[in-house]
Each structure stands twice: as structure tokens, then as C-alpha cells.
Amino acid sequence: MRYLPNSPGDRTRMLNEIGLKSIEELFNQIPEELRLKRPLQVPGPFSEQEILEFFREAAKESSHEYVSLLGAGVYQHYRPVIIDVLLSRGEFLTAYTPYQAELAQGTLQALFEFQTLITQLTGMEVANASLYDGSTATNEAVLMAMRVTRRERVVLARTLHPEYREVIRTYLQNLGVKQVEVPYAPSGQIDLAQLESNLDHETAALVIQSPNFFGSIERVREIAAMTRKCGALLIVAVPEPLSLALVKEPSEADIVCGEAQSFGVPVAFGGPFAGFLATREKFVRQIPGRLVGQTVDSEGRRGFVLTLVTREQFIRREKATSNICTSQSLCALAATIYLCLLGKQGLKRLAEHNLAKTHYAAKVLASVAGFEIPFTAPYFNEFVIKTPDHAVDLLETLREGKIIGGLELERFYPELKNHLLLCVTEVVRKADIDRMAEVYRRFGSHSRTQVTEGELQAAPAGEKD
Amino acid sequence: MTRNEGLIFERSSPGKTGMELSALDVPPVSAKELLGEEFYRSEIQGFPEVSELEVVRHFTRLSTWNYGIDTGLYPLGSCTMKYNPRVNETVAALEGLATDHPYTPESLAQGCLKVLAQTARCLIEITGMDAISLQPAAGAQGELTGLLMMRAYHKDRNEQRRYILVPDSAHGTNPASVTIAGYEARNLKSNDRGCVGLEELGRAMTEEVAGLMLTNPNTLGIFEDQIQEIARRVHAKGGLVYMDGANMNALVGVARPGEFGVDVMHLNLHKTFSTPHGGGGPGSGPVAVKKILEPFLPAPIIEEDAEGFYRVNHDRPKSIGRVRAFYGNFGMAVRALAYILAYGPQGLRQVTEDAVLNANYVLAKLRSAYELAYDAPAMHECVFSDRRQAQHGVRTGDIAKRLIDYGFHPYTVSFPLIVSGAMMIEPTESASKAELDAFIDAMLSIAREVEEDPQIVTSAPHTTRVTRLDEATAARKPVLRWKP
Amino acid sequence: MYPEEFLYTQDHEWIRVDGNTASVGITDHAQKELGDIVFVELPQVGAHLTAKESFGTVESVKAVADIYSPVTGEVIAVNPKIQNAPELVNSDPHGEGWLIQLELKDRSETDRLMSAEEYEAYLKGGAAH
Known part of the structure; x- marks a missing residue:
């Protein structure tokens, strides 16, 4: 098989060296009755040519010849060719999470640049190195607001992406958190009167989207004044961050989260994408996900490391700020390249x-x-x-x-x-x-x-x- | 030359751009007028302005500071750093697969739906489970999805259960997911073989316990050979068995969790099924279940009708709901399917055999110089302790850094936590004997250095662009963004 | 090494009692085990602590440790320097690196704590984490 580097002779030699007679002996730990006695029923093996043919055939049954006016959280923008040229470099594509900083300065510096770009776009002070996607980033923002405020009531705009709301509902359903939805006004924006009556001193967060699911731009400043009055955090979700190049950044918000897919990440039937989450400096220890920080090496040269890792699951286990263990580095890298190209x-x-x-x-x-x-x-x-x-x-x-x-x-x-x-x-x-x-x-x-x-x-x- | 690349912001100067737009074919508008003063933004302060070539050089140079699987052996335990076939990238980028919008009408998205359905079918066969959801975006989200389904299952039976048992050798995401699911994690101490002991389980498994989260093979690379009895005892108390499938690379084609008594499990497509790690994501964490949990799977699910037409079924009244928007990381399913097709049934088994053989070969060759954490045959990975080297003041982290000087990526450091100074090595099937021999020589050479010249090990690496970085200052005074 | 006038816990906190008030910190042994301390989370002044209750955390680059109150009492001061200079816990754990001051509720609680001599013996006994 073309992907496997050992020859039959290598295998025999290795078996001999470890004192085994047959490959089957390697699996002696597995009780006999649990071992599979038949080949798996999956198609293949396929040559590379056959793989291409198989997927080209599938790709035909698609909408690629259509003009599409679908948006709703996933945006079709032109992708400069440079993105894939750079993403396909094996050093980026095939590297692990940058725990060994000395061998991962490329990924780390690029993610540091991503964090910077996101703060510049959103008007926030700090941003993480990306989360799964916009829906989960928004959910993480809600969980973060509950940690910060120690409150357990969440108010959602009905104009927040319906699938984002579904994800939040799934996550909160077992945590005993009250959820309230606020309707929209004839303008297509959140109904401010209804909003005011739905915010109280038990509210951890209000989540709005801007531009919202209908495309309407929300009055972030006015809304922020309302949440501030009751001590709740304002979360603004931005699934179309290209808007931030023309629409005033929601700098009055406490957390700005969203989806970086618009920035050079393929539509790909809904994923993989890259969620982002940005906030104020004072909440930095409550941020979920990876953070890259700048530091120096033993000779004083600038370098980058994953930092504030004690927030994370591999150290804090059941007390972690989140169970998330990965970012979407490669998609975040695509977004970074894209934003640098456009400038x-x-x-x-x-x-x-x-x-x-x-x-x-x-x-x-x-x-x-x-x-x-x-x-x-x-x-x-x-x-x-x-x-x-x-x-x-x-x-x-x-x-x-x-x-x-x-x-x-x-x-x-x-x-x-x-x-x-x-x-x-x-x-x-x-x-x-x-x-x-x-x-x-x-x-x-x-x-x-x-x-x-x-x-x-x-x-x-x-x-x- | 490539060692002095600054931040992209430092290359910026006003008026440069790396991309031009096509001519605007509609009348121009005044953004300020359309949006009004209240909403109009005039500029993004600090944003870079660079040319295309500068972008190409910048990221190409950065890439040279990374080490990838394409560069060489990457024996990170529990991460399964296997070859990421390039044809998988090609097919994932095909027009039609990379370009369909998730809200494309079903009749125009049959290709994408078919890929999802076929991937699902293959993964069900490989795991021996009954149904699957490809929605979870990563392993940790798969865990949470599985736990939420366990919760929904008990609730459906009008049962209230509070605890999930988690062995102390488990990956940190396990207890973290337990908390997010609204359960409390109860630590299960491993026995002297590094496995879940029946006695300890018997004490902990009460009717307040919703289930057990088990990694098999566990994080020590040991197969939990009492899994059937463990499952029987958990089931006897009304609990469910969750299997963390992080280590499925030891089992594909050899044994199927569906036959162990496992009720729900997740897979990591970025480990077992070769989708690239990409420097930390994207991943994909499908969750497979037995029939009893099928009604609770995240909605929607994809079904094939009698005419071979694929439909998206949102009508799932008992579903736990969505865990992620759309269909999860579709692009990862494309790659995983390409991987499965490339190998076929015999090939997939060969992968497992080679992965296990390679791990046992490393174990056999290094046990003279390093102390084994638990003296048992390995599955796909083996775990040593730095106990002997620690006597010379050298710890696992130092040995790992020294490996870099020998041209290898380090193994996994200090995990699992139950092993003092753990060194966790997973060669995967992608390591040739020749490469493993070179790695083994390096490890033996470092073991000698530890005795003769520990200083060279504790000050490693000596060959990288940067030496050891000051992590304490980074954490005390976090600098998380560039500022002009 | 370990000041005679302090008392110690098995979780490696020290306490210096002065009349009805006491200062609390972590021991030199604890700071060494943790390595470079990067962050300390402390309660607010006015918080009521019970003996053996966790009142905060000490974080190094890659570890987090809970800190437990040796006695019951009310927090009357937190070290103002610690937030910006957590490294004080490394450089001077028994002095400048103190964490909180308490007003004691029941002095007799200190009876079950270890003396410097006992603590050193405890460390030698391998009971250290």
C-alpha cells in the first residue's frame, strides 16, 4: 500500500527483534472473542486515480454551476489563489497544536497575527486563536459571561442565527439556565422596548447578532447602555465580519464573537470554519480556547508561546473554562493570509x-x-x-x-x-x-x-x- | 535568512495591497449615506497594507519555522500523527464539494450528502455501532455530545443521575466535558496494571452514576481487557459506557467497540482517519451510538430513501439538538472517506498491524534505557517514565527538547498524569523501520548524555530559530496582540 | 529554612499568628514544586473562610494548585503586590510573598498545625505531593 513505508521484510525483522512469531500475537491483549474474524465491509482499495474519479463524480451532483444568493451565516466570497498555495505547505498543514513552541514558531506567530487582526476588526482588546465556528464561539461566549457574572439567565435576540440559538440551547439545557428570547421590531432589529423589560439583575448576558440574521444592523451602543445598567454582559455575534470594514465596530460590547469563514475559508457545505472570540483585557483569564502570547527566548529574541494554559482542560480538567481542546488553526491561518492580502x-x-x-x-x-x-x-x-x-x-x-x-x-x-x-x-x-x-x-x-x-x-x- | 521575519504589521506601509477587485458592475454607493453616521466606520486602525509577494514570503518564511509530519517522524503519543495523504486535500477542494452552501436545496446537494452518508456508513462498520452523527467539530465536542445523549437517555427513562466515572488516566477533556454536560466527574483510580480495576469500579458504580467514560486502548497504550465485564457491571446498575475513541488507530479492522459493550463513542477523524492537524485544527469528532441512543443523536441526520435520494431529516423529537451549526466539519468527512477508500478492508487492518508493531518495536528497543511506566505489551503507543533520568536532574521535558536537536519532533510530555515524568511515544504506521531505528538511536544517545553531560540536555534545543522561551513572563504579563 | 514562629499545614501553607490576626502564604517547598508562579487568585477582603476550605489558587505556567485556609476567619487584607508581581511567591514565599491576612475566629484551631520542625520532618517523610 502506497502510504505504508514498511516492507514485508521489515515487518518480519521487527517481529523477530521483539520476539514474536506472528502479527496476530501483537493482539493477544484483546480477548479472543472480541477480535474481528472477517474483513471490514468498506469499499476500496482505490488507486489515487480512482479516488479522484469517485469524488469528481460526487462533486458533479452539486450546485457549482449555479449562482447562489445564500448567505445566512455562510458567505461566498472570492478566494485568492495564494491562500491554498500557502496552506498546502506541509509545515503548516501537517503540524500539531503548537505545544513544542521551538518547533512551531510559524503557526504561533501566524495565530498571534490572527489575534491582532481580530482585535482590530472588532474593537476589542484581546482575541483568542479561534474556536470551532461561529455557533460554538457564540455559545462559548455565553458560558464565559456566566462565569464572569456568576449569573444564570441568558437573553437571546430572536434575530440571532437560529442554528446558533439551537447550539446554545443544547449546551444550556442541562445547566439549569433560564433562556429568554426577545422578538424583533418592524425595523428588523431587536425590539428595544421588549428588550428592556427582559433584562434584569439576574441576567448574565444578552446575545445579539449584527448584522443580524435578517441583515439588519443593530444599535449596539444603545443596547450596551441597557445591559450595563443591569450588570449583564453584552455579546455581539458577527457571522459576517466583512461588515466590520464598513460598519462601526461593536466596541461597546463585552464580548464580540463570530465566524471568520468569510475571510478566505471555503463554504464547504458548512465547515470546517473558524470561530473567533474577542473581549476586554480584564476578562482574559475567562477566555475559552487557545491564546498565543509574545515572549522572549533565553537569548532575548522575540518568540511566541501558547499562554495562560492553566485555563485549559488538560491542566484544570473538570474545572477548566471550557472542554475545548483545539482551535481551527488552519482556517484561522487562511483568514490571516486573506486579511493580509486585502489589507x-x-x-x-x-x-x-x-x-x-x-x-x-x-x-x-x-x-x-x-x-x-x-x-x-x-x-x-x-x-x-x-x-x-x-x-x-x-x-x-x-x-x-x-x-x-x-x-x-x-x-x-x-x-x-x-x-x-x-x-x-x-x-x-x-x-x-x-x-x-x-x-x-x-x-x-x-x-x-x-x-x-x-x-x-x-x-x-x-x-x- | 528566513530567521528574521517580523510581524506582518511591521512590513506595512500605506497604499499597498495584495489583492485587487474586479470592476464594480453596479452603480457605486455612498456607504456613509446608506449606513448613516451612527453605523458608518471609516477605517480599521492598524490593519496591515502589504503586497502579494510580501504575503507569500512572510508566510513561507513562517512555515519554515514549523515542523510537520511532512518534515519527519512525529511520535506524539495520543495524537496519531500519521501521514496526511495529499489526494485528500485535492478532493476536498473540488468544485462542488468545497463550494456547496449548507443551505443548498437537497436536490442540488446530493453529492455532499452522499459523501456524508457514505462516510457515516464506513465509520459505523468500523466501530460496530448502529448509528452516527458527523456534527461534532472535534473530539471534545464529540465527548460532550455523547454525554448529553446519555443524559437524554436517562431523562427519557425518568431517571436522575449525577455522576460520570472517569479513570485518572483519562485525557483532560473527559472530565471537562463531564462538567459542561452538567454532571460531576468521579475519579476512578487505575489499578496496578494501569487499567480500570473491577473492585474500584464496583465501589464507585452506583445507581447515581450515569455512566463510565473509558478510553480503550487507554492512554497508557494498554487494552482494557476486562472491558466486557466492566460494561456488564456498568449496565447492571443502569449506567452506560462511553468510549473515548482517541486510540482507535490500535483497533480498526482488528476489533470493534460495538462488540465490547460500548453504548456510545467518538472518533477523531484527525487522528485515526488522517485528516491534517493543521497546527491545531480543524478536527472532527463523530459520535457513534447503539440503537438505544439513536433517537437522541444531534439533529438533523441524513437518510437515504429507496430511490437512492439523500434527505436531511430534521424531525427528531428526542434529539439533544444541535451541537454545531450546519453539518459539522464536512471537509474533514471528505478527507476521511478518501482515506478509507484508499486503504480498503485489508489495508485498514494492515495500518493497525503496522501501528501496533511499530509501538512494540520502540518499546522493546528503549526499555533498557528508559523505565517503562507499566510493563505490558503495547497497542499503538508506549509510555515510559523519566525516573532514571530524573536522578541526574533531567526531566521528560528536557529529553523532549533534546530530541529536536536530533531532528525529531518530541513525544508527548508529562501525559498521562498518573505516570511520573511520562514520555508517551506513538510512532503510527507511517514510521518506517529505518526512521524508527534512527529515532531509537537518538533516544539511546540522549540517555547516555543524561549520564555523561546532562547540561547539554537541559539546555536543549540548540538548533532551532529560538531557544527555550520564557513562558513565565508570557503568562505573568500577557502580550496577546501587536500594538503600533 | 522554615521560620520557627510559623505554623504549617499538610497542604503546604504557612500561617503566622499575631494576637487575633494571622498572615497566610504557601511554603518554600510548595513554590518550588509549582515552579514559576504566574498568577494568584485571592478572595476579597471581608470573605469568611473556614479551616481547610479552598480560598484561592496559585498558578504556575503549567499547573494550578488550590490554597486552603489553615484556620477559620475573616479576610482582613490581601497582599496588594501579588496581583502585579506573583513572582514574589517564588522569591520570598515566607515574607513579601504572603497572600492574605485573617482575623481568627478560634485560636485553638492552630493547635493541630505543624511546627517548623514537624513540617520539615513531614517533608522528609516523603508525604510531600
Whole structure:
């Protein structure tokens, strides 16, 4: 087998040297009745060529020829080729967690740069070296806020990504933590009046997302004033951190967490990604996950080490700040390379392109009769559009033209029937948007007649929203 | 030359960029107007500005300060640093697999769903379990997922149980996960063979105990040969058996945990199934279960219908919920499947045989110079103690650093905790005899140095870009970011 | 090595009683075992401690140790220098590296603690962790 370096002769020699007669003897520790007496029923062995063929075949059954307007926590941005060129260096790709600092200065310095970039983007003082993804980073932020405040009540905006909320629910379900959800206002932002009445002196944290799940930008400063009053921590989740190049950083928050996937990490059907978590210096000992710190070697040269490790599970065991034992170094490295390539001006220009395209799409699509933008708050590269009816049919018609026309919000918000969430990044062309508008127009006029008939037959009064 | 690369921020100067955008094909907008004063940000202070070539050189130079599996032997115990086949990277980057959005409609995502389903099927066969979730993002999250399922199972039977038994040799994530799951960890002292003793288990296993978390082979590289009896006793008190599958590289194709009495376990795709460690992630920690726990698996799960169409089933009323957004680390499943396909049934068994043979070879060759922690045959790794060397003032950490000078990555230092000055060596199947012989020679040579010239060992490494780093200052006055 | 006027615990804390108050720290042996101390977590002034209760932690680069109160009492002072200079616990564990001061509740509790001589014998006996 091509991956195995020992020859049959090597194996025999090694067996002889350790005084065994057969390979089977190596497994004498395992009780006879527990040993598998048949070959595993898995496919293979495949040559390299066969592996490529197998996966190329699978890759065909995909949406890669489609223009997609899906966002909702996973963003399709252009990835410069340099990223994969550098990530494929074996010294990065095949290294372990940098416990042996002298042999891992490359990874350590890159992660130190990642931490710095995240603090600059978020307006926070310290950031960790990444967590699994945005959903788990947000959950870790909640657990951290509970440690800091020693309180056990958590308030979540309903406009926080529904899957992030599900993850938090899973983690908190056995810890006896009260969870409250705050609805959104007609603006698409969190309902501030409702929020105020839901915050109290037992609240450990409020979690909002900005731009939120509908794309609306939240009023972080006002919200922070409310949480501060009751001694709760404000957690701001940012699943689309490209927004931070144009949207004011949430520096009034206590913890800013989110997803770095936008920065050069492939969409890859949802992972692997890189979560981030940034906070104020005074909470540094409560941060979950790895932290890289700068120091000097015995000759005074600058170097980097994993630091404050006593927070972590391998030392503190059941008293650790988190059970997390890994970061997402390689994805964080991708993000670091990406951010360095774009740089200060490039990232801002890219964000401006996203903003321009999104607002163009919103204008063109919402100008079609019957379509409207229900929420009024400012947005970055995502917005909600309300279709006259049968959003499912619209999406299907768009698919015939090789367009995936957004996410049906009803899946997560039953009250938002016929509402679509659209994301327009730099990879979507004007021509695609215009083509969509064409389908919208045809669909709009076509479906109105259809629905009139439908309503006459079946729809009970009051069903419409 | 490559030794003096500064931070990227120190190369920055205004006006440079490493990437240009395509021309904007829609009318430009004023961000300040659209977002309003309240939300508009004019600049990111301190952000770098460098050219493409500078980025390439910067990260290429940094990479040369790292040691990877591609560089040489990486005998880190409990980490299974095996060869990461490059074709796996190629297929994971294929358009269609790397580019599908997780909310792509099912009918357009059959390729990705099929990869997930096939990976699941292979892992179920390898573990001998009944069902699996690929959602957990890493081993520790797999542990937590398994524990939450145990909890849901007991709750479903109207039982309240408070404790989880964790052997003192366990990985630190085990007790940490227990706490996060809302349980209390109860330490189980290992017996004189380094294993879980039936007597100790009998005392600890009460009806207040939800289950036992067991690593098998354990962190000493020893197979818990009483596993069936252990499982029987845990089950007799209504508890469940969780197996930490960190050491599955000792078992694939040879024995299946599903036949040991294990109810739930996790796998580490980044260990046993060759997905790259990437300098500390991403990993993937699928959780496999027996039928009784299947209803509690994280939602959603992927099902294949009679026509061979893959569907995502969200309708799982007893599920513990999600542990991570979307489908977990899909890209890692692609790589793991490519690994399994490359080897096939015979090859997977050969991997296990070679991994165990290599560990026993190292054990046999080093036992004259280093004291074995427990004198038992090894599975895929072996653990020595630094007791003899400590008499000369040299500890496991020093020997590890000295190995660097000999061109090897160190073994795992000071773990498991129950061994004083542990030196944990896992060669994996990827080490050739020639390479192991060189490693063994290095270890024997260091053992001699310890007796003749301990100073050279305690001041190692001598050949790296930096010497030993001042970790105390790093922790006392943390500097966690660059500042202008 | 170990001051005669101090009393010692099996967990390697020392206590110096002065009337109704006492200072508490960790012993030279404990600081050596831990190595470079990088962080000390201490209770607030006013906290009530019971004998043998953990009142904080001492952290080195790679280890954490709980510190236990030798006696019952109220915290009346914490060493203000420790937060910024935890290395004092290494350089002067029995002096500048003191951790807290307590107001004693029951002086008789000190009866079961070890004298310097007993503590040294205890260390020699291999009972040290």
C-alpha cells in the first residue's frame, strides 16, 4: 500500500527483534472473542486515480454551476489563489497544536497575527486563536459571561442565527439556565422596548447578532447602555465580519464573537470554519480556547508561546473554562493570509462592493410589483424580501435558470411566510441580478392570477399575514 | 535568512495591497449615506497594507519555522500523527464539494450528502455501532455530545443521575466535558496494571452514576481487557459506557467497540482517519451510538430513501439538538472517506498491524534505557517514565527538547498524569523501520548524555530559530496582540 | 529554612499568628514544586473562610494548585503586590510573598498545625505531593 513505508521484510525483522512469531500475537491483549474474524465491509482499495474519479463524480451532483444568493451565516466570497498555495505547505498543514513552541514558531506567530487582526476588526482588546465556528464561539461566549457574572439567565435576540440559538440551547439545557428570547421590531432589529423589560439583575448576558440574521444592523451602543445598567454582559455575534470594514465596530460590547469563514475559508457545505472570540483585557483569564502570547527566548529574541494554559482542560480538567481542546488553526491561518492580502484598503473596497451590489439588488428586485422589503433598518450584504406568494415556486423557477435565489425564512420563522433572505456578495454579477428581476417580474404577474384562483378555492380568511 | 521575519504589521506601509477587485458592475454607493453616521466606520486602525509577494514570503518564511509530519517522524503519543495523504486535500477542494452552501436545496446537494452518508456508513462498520452523527467539530465536542445523549437517555427513562466515572488516566477533556454536560466527574483510580480495576469500579458504580467514560486502548497504550465485564457491571446498575475513541488507530479492522459493550463513542477523524492537524485544527469528532441512543443523536441526520435520494431529516423529537451549526466539519468527512477508500478492508487492518508493531518495536528497543511506566505489551503507543533520568536532574521535558536537536519532533510530555515524568511515544504506521531505528538511536544517545553531560540536555534545543522561551513572563504579563 | 514562629499545614501553607490576626502564604517547598508562579487568585477582603476550605489558587505556567485556609476567619487584607508581581511567591514565599491576612475566629484551631520542625520532618517523610 502506497502510504505504508514498511516492507514485508521489515515487518518480519521487527517481529523477530521483539520476539514474536506472528502479527496476530501483537493482539493477544484483546480477548479472543472480541477480535474481528472477517474483513471490514468498506469499499476500496482505490488507486489515487480512482479516488479522484469517485469524488469528481460526487462533486458533479452539486450546485457549482449555479449562482447562489445564500448567505445566512455562510458567505461566498472570492478566494485568492495564494491562500491554498500557502496552506498546502506541509509545515503548516501537517503540524500539531503548537505545544513544542521551538518547533512551531510559524503557526504561533501566524495565530498571534490572527489575534491582532481580530482585535482590530472588532474593537476589542484581546482575541483568542479561534474556536470551532461561529455557533460554538457564540455559545462559548455565553458560558464565559456566566462565569464572569456568576449569573444564570441568558437573553437571546430572536434575530440571532437560529442554528446558533439551537447550539446554545443544547449546551444550556442541562445547566439549569433560564433562556429568554426577545422578538424583533418592524425595523428588523431587536425590539428595544421588549428588550428592556427582559433584562434584569439576574441576567448574565444578552446575545445579539449584527448584522443580524435578517441583515439588519443593530444599535449596539444603545443596547450596551441597557445591559450595563443591569450588570449583564453584552455579546455581539458577527457571522459576517466583512461588515466590520464598513460598519462601526461593536466596541461597546463585552464580548464580540463570530465566524471568520468569510475571510478566505471555503463554504464547504458548512465547515470546517473558524470561530473567533474577542473581549476586554480584564476578562482574559475567562477566555475559552487557545491564546498565543509574545515572549522572549533565553537569548532575548522575540518568540511566541501558547499562554495562560492553566485555563485549559488538560491542566484544570473538570474545572477548566471550557472542554475545548483545539482551535481551527488552519482556517484561522487562511483568514490571516486573506486579511493580509486585502489589507486596510482592499477590505474596505470589498465591503463597499458588497454594499453596492446588495443595494442594487434590493432596489431592482423590490421595484417589481408585488415584492417589497419589509424591514427598514440599514443593512450590509443581506436583506429580506417579501414575495407576493408561493416563495417556493419562485425559488424553483429561479433554479431553472441556474439561480439559487436565497433562503426561505419560514423554515426558521413560521410567521415570515413568503419571505426570502438574500445575500449579494462580490461574486454575484449585475447580469445575474437583472436576470433574477426578470424572473421576479414574470412570476409576479403570473402568480397573482394563480393565487387569486387559489384563494377563491381554499385559503381561509386571516391566513395571510 | 528566513530567521528574521517580523510581524506582518511591521512590513506595512500605506497604499499597498495584495489583492485587487474586479470592476464594480453596479452603480457605486455612498456607504456613509446608506449606513448613516451612527453605523458608518471609516477605517480599521492598524490593519496591515502589504503586497502579494510580501504575503507569500512572510508566510513561507513562517512555515519554515514549523515542523510537520511532512518534515519527519512525529511520535506524539495520543495524537496519531500519521501521514496526511495529499489526494485528500485535492478532493476536498473540488468544485462542488468545497463550494456547496449548507443551505443548498437537497436536490442540488446530493453529492455532499452522499459523501456524508457514505462516510457515516464506513465509520459505523468500523466501530460496530448502529448509528452516527458527523456534527461534532472535534473530539471534545464529540465527548460532550455523547454525554448529553446519555443524559437524554436517562431523562427519557425518568431517571436522575449525577455522576460520570472517569479513570485518572483519562485525557483532560473527559472530565471537562463531564462538567459542561452538567454532571460531576468521579475519579476512578487505575489499578496496578494501569487499567480500570473491577473492585474500584464496583465501589464507585452506583445507581447515581450515569455512566463510565473509558478510553480503550487507554492512554497508557494498554487494552482494557476486562472491558466486557466492566460494561456488564456498568449496565447492571443502569449506567452506560462511553468510549473515548482517541486510540482507535490500535483497533480498526482488528476489533470493534460495538462488540465490547460500548453504548456510545467518538472518533477523531484527525487522528485515526488522517485528516491534517493543521497546527491545531480543524478536527472532527463523530459520535457513534447503539440503537438505544439513536433517537437522541444531534439533529438533523441524513437518510437515504429507496430511490437512492439523500434527505436531511430534521424531525427528531428526542434529539439533544444541535451541537454545531450546519453539518459539522464536512471537509474533514471528505478527507476521511478518501482515506478509507484508499486503504480498503485489508489495508485498514494492515495500518493497525503496522501501528501496533511499530509501538512494540520502540518499546522493546528503549526499555533498557528508559523505565517503562507499566510493563505490558503495547497497542499503538508506549509510555515510559523519566525516573532514571530524573536522578541526574533531567526531566521528560528536557529529553523532549533534546530530541529536536536530533531532528525529531518530541513525544508527548508529562501525559498521562498518573505516570511520573511520562514520555508517551506513538510512532503510527507511517514510521518506517529505518526512521524508527534512527529515532531509537537518538533516544539511546540522549540517555547516555543524561549520564555523561546532562547540561547539554537541559539546555536543549540548540538548533532551532529560538531557544527555550520564557513562558513565565508570557503568562505573568500577557502580550496577546501587536500594538503600533 | 522554615521560620520557627510559623505554623504549617499538610497542604503546604504557612500561617503566622499575631494576637487575633494571622498572615497566610504557601511554603518554600510548595513554590518550588509549582515552579514559576504566574498568577494568584485571592478572595476579597471581608470573605469568611473556614479551616481547610479552598480560598484561592496559585498558578504556575503549567499547573494550578488550590490554597486552603489553615484556620477559620475573616479576610482582613490581601497582599496588594501579588496581583502585579506573583513572582514574589517564588522569591520570598515566607515574607513579601504572603497572600492574605485573617482575623481568627478560634485560636485553638492552630493547635493541630505543624511546627517548623514537624513540617520539615513531614517533608522528609516523603508525604510531600
